[in-house]
Amino acid sequence: MTLEGRNILSVSLIQTDIVWENIEANLCHIENLIEAHRKPSHIYILPETFSTGFTMRTEPFSENECGQSVQWMKKQAAKLGAMMIGGIIYGSDGRFFNRLYWITPSGIEGHYDKRHLFRMGREQEHYSPGKERKIISYRGFNILPQICYDIRFPVFSRNRNDYDVIIYIANWPSARQPVWNLLLKARAVENQCYVLGVNRTGRDGEGIDHEGGTSVINPMGEKLAGLGNQPGILYHEIDLKEIWHFRNKFPVLIDADNFMIDLN
Numbered sequence: 045m046t047l048e049g050r051n052i053l054s055v056s057l058i059q060t061d062i063v064w065e066n067i068e069a070n071l072c073h074i075e076n077l078i079e080a081h082r083k084p085s086h087i088y089i090l091p092e093t094f095s096t097g098f099t100m101r102t103e104p105f106s107e108n109e110c111g112q113s114v115q116w117m118k119k120q121a122a123k124l125g126a127m128m129i130g131g132i133i134y135g136s137d138g139r140f141f142n143r144l145y146w147i148t149p150s151g152i153e154g155h156y157d158k159r160h161l162f163r164m165g166r167e168q169e170h171y172s173p174g175k176e177r178k179i180i181s182y183r184g185f186n187i188l189p190q191i192c193y194d195i196r197f198p199v200f201s202r203n204r205n206d207y208d209v210i211i212y213i214a215n216w217p218s219a220r221q222p223v224w225n226l227l228l229k230a231r232a233v234e235n236q237c238y239v240l241g242v243n244r245t246g247r248d249g250e251g252i253d254h255e256g257g258t259s260v261i262n263p264m265g266e267k268l269a270g271l272g273n274q275p276g277i278l279y280h281e282i283d284l285k286e287i288w289h290f291r292n293k294f295p296v297l298i299d300a301d302n303f304m305i306d307l308n
Contacts, residue, residue: 051184051284053209056085059258060275061246062097062215065105070095071116073275078120081277086183088120090130091213091244092158092192093142098215098248099133100170106135109152114145122149127182131158131191131213139172144189144213146180154178158191159200159307167193175307179207185284187211188237195227199305203235205297208287210235214243218255218273225257233265236291238282245273263290 058077063069074090092098095113096105107113117128127148134143134157142158157174161167177200180187186207192214194200201210210231216224224243232239239261244254255273260280262268269280291297 053087053183053185053282053284054085055240055260055280055282056081056083056088057240057242057258057260057271057278057280058088058090058094059243059245059256059271059278060091060094062091062094062244062248064097064249065099065101067095067105067112071113075116075120077275077277078124081279083277083279084124085126085279087127087129088124089211089213089240089242090128091242092131092144092215093133094130094213094244095132097244098165100166102133102135102140102170106133106140108134108136114147114152117145117147118151121147125149127153129180129189129211129213140170141174142167142171142191144191146182146189148182154180156189156191158194160193160197162193177305177307185209185282189213192216195224195231198231198234199303201231201235202300202303203237203297204300207235207237208284209238209240209282212239212241214241215248215254216243216257218253221255221257225259228259228261229265229267232261232263236263236294236296237287238262245275263287 121128131144134141144156156178159174187209188207228241245256259270260268
């Protein structure tokens, strides 16, 4: 979208209190939030495992691309004329992945499987790690999709001059909320990009509390917008030319170190 000669990406970050292991209830609740929002956006972003919560019961709640959650995302993308981004439990041939999908009105465009599995929650015992770093290209913007615990590993998300925005979808607990707030800003500053952090609220089925903190951070590390600890939708517009202007004025990435990442 171009407004007054600017390349604008409008985003709606959906912060929801996820009903534990209840796909139908979560889809209904999110749909009601979107309908009440009434602010058209180019991208709608949902939390990690938005339809089940961060459960380790992978087999009974895993889906494939024909599953209820993905089909719902496809329906919403077509209805809204926008891209939907969100995470589910994906299962195939006895293996399970914490998977982020991006879906446009035309259908599924791609997916990213969580690379760094949260061993303190035994995630590595139930899920397989992803093997690829992905970039979403949409409306002139390049976007790096990441999931929750990935935020602690800056090498994996290091900007190679190949993206403008990082998205972190999460089920980040309130016990470490200050860390979430700090790392969102750190990833924005070191990569000279916008960071969109989308977290859940409420208590999950393991008794773990979450207080949201869904935020938009600019390349200078400034929090431009945020939600508290209640369900809701955060709307914001990102100007691509502002990113380019800042990088040209303060070209840190030119001096970045070259390195290779082993994803085996």
